Amino acid sequence: MNRHLTRLALLAAAASVVLPFLAILSAALQPESNLTPGLEWPSDPHWENFATAWSSAGFATLLKSSAIIALGVVPLSLVLATLAGYGMATMDLRVKGPLFALLMLGLALPYEAIVIPLYYDLRSIGLLNSYWAVILPLIGAFMPFGVFWMRSHFESLPKELTEAAQMDGASSGRVLTRVLLPTAGPALTTLGLLYFMWAWNHFLLALILIQDPAMRTAPSGLGKFVQQFGKNIPLLSAGTIIVITPIVLLYLFFQRHFVKGILAGAVK
Amino acid sequence: MADTAVLPARRAGRETAAPAPRRRRGRLTPLLYVLPALLFYAAFVIVPWLHSLWISLWEWNGIGVATWAGLANYIEVFTDAALRSSLLHAFGFIVFYSVLPIGIGLVLAALVAATPWKAMPFIRTILFLPQILPLVAVGVIWKWIYSADGPLGLDSSWLGDFTLAYPAVGLVGTWVSTGLCFLLLLSGIGKIEPSLYEAARVEGCGPVREFWHVTVPGLRKEIAVAATVTIIAALASFDVVYVMTGGGPGYATMVPGVQIYQLVFTAGRVGTACALATVLSLLTCAVMYGLNRLTRER
Numbered sequence: 163m164n165r166h167l168t169r170l171a172l173l174a175a176a177a178s179v180v181l182p183f184l185a186i187l188s189a190a191l192q193p194e195s196n197l198t199p200g201l202e203w204p205s206d207p208h209w210e211n212f213a214t215a216w217s218s219a220g221f222a223t224l225l226k227s228s229a230i231i232a233l234g235v236v237p238l239s240l241v242l243a244t245l246a247g248y249g250m251a252t253m254d255l256r257v258k259g260p261l262f263a264l265l266m267l268g269l270a271l272p273y274e275a276i277v278i279p280l281y282y283d284l285r286s287i288g289l290l291n292s293y294w295a296v297i298l299p300l301i302g303a304f305m306p307f308g309v310f311w312m313r314s315h316f317e318s319l320p321k322e323l324t325e326a327a328q329m330d331g332a333s334s335g336r337v338l339t340r341v342l343l344p345t346a347g348p349a350l351t352t353l354g355l356l357y358f359m360w361a362w363n364h365f366l367l368a369l370i371l372i373q374d375p376a377m378r379t380a381p382s383g384l385g386k387f388v389q390q391f392g393k394n395i396p397l398l399s400a401g402t403i404i405v406i407t408p409i410v411l412l413y414l415f416f417q418r419h420f421v422k423g424i425l426a427g428a429v430k
Numbered sequence: 431m432a433d434t435a436v437l438p439a440r441r442a443g444r445e446t447a448a449p450a451p452r453r454r455r456g457r458l459t460p461l462l463y464v465l466p467a468l469l470f471y472a473a474f475v476i477v478p479w480l481h482s483l484w485i486s487l488w489e490w491n492g493i494g495v496a497t498w499a500g501l502a503n504y505i506e507v508f509t510d511a512a513l514r515s516s517l518l519h520a521f522g523f524i525v526f527y528s529v530l531p532i533g534i535g536l537v538l539a540a541l542v543a544a545t546p547w548k549a550m551p552f553i554r555t556i557l558f559l560p561q562i563l564p565l566v567a568v569g570v571i572w573k574w575i576y577s578a579d580g581p582l583g584l585d586s587s588w589l590g591d592f593t594l595a596y597p598a599v600g601l602v603g604t605w606v607s608t609g610l611c612f613l614l615l616l617s618g619i620g621k622i623e624p625s626l627y628e629a630a631r632v633e634g635c636g637p638v639r640e641f642w643h644v645t646v647p648g649l650r651k652e653i654a655v656a657a658t659v660t661i662i663a664a665l666a667s668f669d670v671v672y673v674m675t676g677g678g679p680g681y682a683t684m685v686p687g688v689q690i691y692q693l694v695f696t697a698g699r700v701g702t703a704c705a706l707a708t709v710l711s712l713l714t715c716a717v718m719y720g721l722n723r724l725t726r727e728r
Contacts, residue, residue, distance in 0.1 A: 164541075164544065164545060164637075165545045167541070168541040168542055168544070168545045168547070169545075169547060169549075171537075171538060171541060172538070172542065172547070172549075172550075172553050173553075175534075175538065175553075175557060175608070175609075175612075176553050176556045176557060178605070179556050179557060179559055179560060179605070179609065180556060182571045182572065182575060182605075183571075185571070185574065185575055185580075185581040186570075186571045186574065188581070189574055189581075242466050242467040242470060243467060245463045245464070245466060245467065246463060246464045246466070246467035246468065248460075248463050249459075249460040249461065249462070249463030249464035249465075250460070250464060252459075252460045252463075253460035253461065253464070254457055254460075255457060255458070255460070255461065257461070261464065261468070264471075264476070265471070267715065268471060268475055269662075269718075270662055270711075270714050270715050270718040271475065271479065271711050271714070271715070272662075272665065272666035272687070272707075272710060272711055272714055273666065273668075274666060274668065274686060274687045274690050274707050274710060274711075275479055275482060275707045275708065275710065275711035276474075276475055276478040276479050276482065276707075277690075278482055278485070278690065278694055278700065278703055278704055278707060279477075279478040279479075279481035279482045279485060279704075280474070280478050281694070282492075283478065283481065298470070298473075298474055299474040299475075299478075301470050301474070302470040302471050302472075302473060302474025302475045303471075303474065303475055305467045305468075305470055305471040305475075306471065308467075309464075309467055334456075334459050334460075334463075338463075359562055362564070363562075363563070363564035363565070363566075365564065365565065365566050365668070365669045365672075366668050366669070366687065369672075370691070370695075380564070381564045381565075381566040381567070381669070382566075384564075384566050384567060384570060384673075385566050385669075385672060385673055388569075388570055388573070388673055392573075395574060398570060398574075399570075399574065402567045402570045402571060405564060405566075405567050406563055406564065406567045409562055409563065409564065410559070410562070410563070413559070413562045414555075417555055417558075420558070420561075420562055421554070421558055421613065424558075424561060424610065425610075425613060425614055425617060428610075428614060428655050428656070428658075428659045
C-alpha cells in the first residue's frame with residue numbers, strides 16, 4: 163500500500179515535469195495559421211516548423227553565438243579556477259580568510275547588481291555588442307564556484323601525494339601539473355560541463371550587453387522573439403525546442419556529472 | 431624571571447631570520463596562483479558592484495549630466511510603492527521557490543527512502559531536468575501552458591489576471607526547484623544513522639512521528655543548503671518573469687530584476703535602478719548570512 167503510494171507520487175512528479183515538454187512539442191507541430199487548443203497530438207504534424215525556425219526565424223545564428231560564448235568561457239575559466247583552487251588549497255596566509263569571504267560574496271551576488279555598470283563601462287571601452295561583453299563578465303562571475311570546487315578537490319587528495327613530490331624538490335608548478343592535475347580529470351569534466359551549461363543558458367547579461375541582433379545568444383534571442391512574435395506559437399515552440407535541445411542532449415550524455423556537480427556544488 | 435623567559439624566544443626569532451625571505455616567497459606563491467582568477471573576479475564583479483554603489487548616489491538618466499542625489503534614490507526604493515512591491519514580490523517568491531519545493535521534496539524523499547524502486551534512476555533523470563534548462567525556455571513553455579486556448583484549455587490567460595498572475599509565475603519556480611530539493615534531501619536521508627530509525631520504531635513511533643522526529647532533524651544541513659540555493663534563485667528571479675509577464679499586469683508580478691531593466695532602458699532612471707540593485711544584493715547577502723549562522727550554531 164505504502165509502496166504503491168510512493169510510486170504513484172513519483173510518477174505524478176515525473177509526469178508534471180514531462181507534460182510541459184509534450185505540450186510544447188505538440189504546439190511546435192501545429193500549422194502556423196490554425197492552432198487547435200488543448201494537449202492533443204496534431205493529426206498532421208508540421209515538422210517543417212523546425213526548418214522555418216532554424217533558418218528564417220534565425221535560430222541557427224542564435225545557437226552559433228551561444229556556442230561561441232560558451233566555448234570562450236569554459237577553457238579560460240577552467241584554467242583560472244584550477245590555478246586559484248590550487249592556490250587556495252595550499253595557502254597558509256592571513257589573507258586567506260578575507261579572500262574566502264570575498265569569494266563567498268560572489269556566490270550570493272545577483273547579476274542584477276552588476277549588469278548596469280557593466281553596460282556603461284563596457285560601452286565606454288568599446289566592448290559592448292561584442293562576444294567579449296558577455297564572455298569576460300561571465301568568467302569573472304564563474305570564479306567563486308570554480309575556485310571552491312577545485313579547492314575542495316585538491317584538499318580531498320592525500321597530503322602524502324604532494325609532500326613526496328616536494329621532498330624530491332619539485333616546484334609548486336610541477337606539483338600541480340605532474341602530480342595533482344592527473345587526478346583532476348573528473349572534477350574538471352564536471353566543472354567544465356556546469357560552466358558550459360551556465361554560459362549557454364545565461365540570459366540577463368546576454369540580453370543587455372549584446373543588443374546587436376546578429377550576435378544575440380539563444381536565450382536572449384528567444385526572449386526577444388517572444389516579445390516580437392509571441393502570437394506565432396508553433397514557430398515560437400519550435401524555436402524553444404531548438405534552444406533547449408543541445409543542453410538536454412549534453413545532460414542526457416553526461417547525466418552523472420550534471421547531477422553530482424549541482425548537488426555537490428550546492429553543498430559546498 | 432621575565433628575562434629568562436623572553437630570551438630564548440628572541441634567540442629563536444633570530445635563528446629563523448636568515449632563511450625567512452626564501453620561505454616567505456614560498457608562502458606567497460599560492461597567492462600568485464589565485465591572482466589571475468581574482469583579477470577577473472574583481473574586474474567584472476567587485477568593481478562593477480562598487481561602481482553601481484557609486485551611481486546609486488546620483489540622479490542620472492544615462493546620457494546627460496548627473497546631479498548628486500545622496501541617499502535620495504534609496505529613500506525612493508523604500509517609499510515608492512512600485513519599487514517596494516517589487517522587493518516584496520521577490521521575497522514572496524521564497525514561498526514558491528523554496529518553501530513548497532522543500533516541503534514536497536521532504537515528503538517525497540521520506541517516502542522513497544522507505545521503499546526502494548528499480549525505476550528510480552530513470553525517475554531521477556526526469557526530475558532533475560528542469561534544473562539544466564535555460565529559464566527563458568521554461569518561461570516560454572509555461573506562458574503557453576497558462577495562455578487562453580493553451581494546453582490547459584483556459585478561457586483567459588492566467589498571466590493577464592491581476593490575482594492569478596503572481597502565483598502562476600511563482601509555481602514555475604516550484605516546478606524548477608522541486609526536483610533539485612528532492613534529490614538533495616534524498617541524498618541526505620541515506621546519511622542518517624539507521625539506528626535512529628530503529629530506536630524510533632522500538633519506541634512505537636508511527637511514520638508521521640518518525641518523519642518529524644528523525645528525518646527532518648537529520649536533514650537540517652541539507653534543508654539549509656536547499657534553502658540557500660533556492661532563496662538566491664527566488665530573489666534574483668528575472669528570466670521567467672521577463673519572458674512570461676514583463677512584470678505585469680500592472681505591477682502584479684514585478685520583481686527587482688525586471689524593474690531595474692525598465693528603470694534603465696525605458697524610464698532613464700539609472701541612479702534609482704542602481705539603488706534598487708544595491709538594496710537587492712545587500713538583502714540577499716543578509717539572508718545568506720542569517721541562514722549560515724542559523725545552521726552553524728546548532
